[in-house]
Amino acid sequence: MKNRNVMLGLYLLPVLALLAGCATQEPSLQTGPDAEVTSEGLVRVENSRVDEALMRPDVDFTRFTGIMIDTLDLSNVKVIQPSNSVRSAGNRKWELTDKDRAYLQNLFQEKMDKYIFDRGGYTRADQAAPDVLRLTVAVVQIAPSAPKETSSIGRGRVYTRGAGTISIAGVLWDAGTGEVVARFADTRESDDYWGRNDAFNNKAEVRRIFDFWAQLFQYRLDALNGKI
DSSP states (O other), X not given: OHXXXXXXXXXXXXXXXXXXXXXXXXXXXXXXXXXXXXXXXXXXXESOSSSEEEEOTTOOGGGOOEEEEOOOBOTTOEEOOOOGGGOOTTOOOOOOOHHHHHHHHHHHHHHHIIIIIIISXXXXXXXXXXXXXXXXXXXXXXXXXXXXXXXXXXXXXXXXXSOEEEEEEEXXXXXXXXXXXXXXXXXXXXXSSEEEOSHHHHHHHHHHHHHHHHHHHHHHHHHHTTOO
């Protein structure tokens, strides 16, 4: 029961953090002569809860009745290898396998389905249209804290402070015109505690991080559509 309560607490942490953030400062576009504006006409968003967010100031999000979500892009992921201090003899270079890619893409789709379509009540769109908002997300970097646990490596038990970090970059498009309406980027770190670094615990951390991103996207989408 104790372990169950600990795991429940870990999964509640991102929810509580999200709610706490929403209760303080809401996101707002920079204004005035010093506002950061890109060549695409995107303006920097303050208090976005992610590392960077930019959005067009003249977009009416209520006109989008459908959302199209692309498969998670894993075509150009930079892997930062673990430090030498946690490597052991026989450890191979950390790489994303086809199995890893399938897991991440399925997990991303699962979380987006849960929060955007099931809980958010938004309509799923399968093709571009003038009233469709398209989301494209790519994993751009992974920095694991330890070598990958595989039977062929024969890695012994490894304990690290956290499982590592994962970084994404995303784009929101007006699917009808192809115009970029928003961009965002974020890096999330696993829970900052010492523990066994293995496949089971690392997958739990990735699920927690993807859960956070999907919840946050739903919340911001709800706010832009006047639902909250």
